[in-house]
Amino acid sequence: MDQTEVTWEQYCDILRGKRLPVALVNLDAFDDNIETIAGFVRNRGKTIRVASKSLRCLYLLRRICEKAPDVMRGVMAFTCEEAEFLAAQGFDDLLVAYPSVQPSDMKCLVRLAKAGKTASLIVDCREHLDALSKAARESMVDLAACIELDVSLRPAAGRLHLGVRRSPVRTPEAVLDLVRYARQAGGVNIVGVMAYEAQIAGIPDANPFSTTMNPVRKLVKAASRPWVASLRARVSKALRDAGVELRFFNGGGTGSLGWTPFDEAVTEVTVGSGFLCSHLFSYFQGLHLKPAGFFALQVVRSSDPHYVTCHGGGYVASGEASADKLPQPFLPHGLSLLPLEGAGEVQTPLHAGPSTPRIAIGAPVLFRHAKAGELAERFDEYLLIEHGRLVGAEPTYRGLGKCFL
Secondary structure (H helix, E strand, C coil): CCCCCCCHHHHHHHHCCCCCCEEEEEHHHHHHHHHHHHHHHCCCCCEEEEEHHHCCCHHHHHHHHHHCCCCEEEEEECCHHHHHHHHHCCCCCEEECCCCCCHHHHHHHHHHHHCCCCEEEEECCHHHHHHHHHHHHHHCCCEEEEEECCCCECCCCCCCCECCCCCCCCCHHHHHHHHHHHHHHCCEEEEEEEECCHHHHCCCCCCCCCHHHHHHHHHHHHHHHHHHHHHHHHHHHHHHHCCCCCCEEEECCHHHCCCHHHCCCCCEEEECHHHHCCHHHHCCCCCCCCCCEEEEEEEEECCCCCEEEEECCCCCCCCCCCHHHCCEEEECCCEEECCCCCCCCCEEEEEECCCCCCCCCCCEEEEECCCCHHHHHCCCEEEEEECCEEEEEEECCHHHCCCCC
């Protein structure tokens, strides 16, 4: 058996006497994923920026950095307050990937700058730069910003939008306009560009929940790659020609690891969910990551032969409401959600297939969440499994009393 795998019988032994539900991390699979992910960028002159939103656990963030120090560079945070919290825990090179103009967030960035931390905030309009400039000038510090470039595919003269709706910055000229405005406003240094190809990195190649759309998804991804590469190259050249030196040019996500590291414009690739490999990331071609993050529910009833019902389980992922956002039963094998009930707030019924072993009342069923980090908002800690044994527990952000969004 693969040393990174843990059987259902082993999990039953590990969880015997534990209060359920619990969240767990298989450290052997987690470490294997770290090495696999690092391998995508090694020898290509790129680094990995870890997306904290997909982990929300200091121990796991530190473990990633310690296991692959040659390629792990910095953290992509999701709020300014989280970035300040991470800085206090010893992390540095922090990119806050979502803009804000709140005075409290500007104060966070000012405190980080005065403490000598490297931190930058995503911007995509003059209003963002105005807020940063005002805070910088009033506090007599320089603040750093990263321009988000929209690389969505917009065919039919822009009447269609294939990608995520984030930034209005879509051309080299728009990027340069923000650079010039930042210089004029004062107190703000443009240190990076982020160009996230969501329509490539965020769309599984073989989604089992909507198979008829998979050919369309593949066409969108194939059409997007040359467009994204061309736009990033043009922006990179325009900035060089204008004498703008960036610290980083960020792109990608777990789902585009097989492609983004080959983009010459990109200096770093963002990865988050791949480390825990929530179930959506088992449907990408060429990733070969191992499930590492789970939650376990108690079986509390059996309404009919071949049916068991778990207590709780309604941990539905964010995004478009669809079947692929539901958690999926993982162990024992052969279990499936019921189409008319799904994963419920207080109970989740499951159908047991012919290969499913008998599940006693009180036994655990393991599930995989659709998205990695959101599970941490439900649990105070992760139980840590290594070599088939429980070796400890580490708090999530929630377990530390932190809720950043």
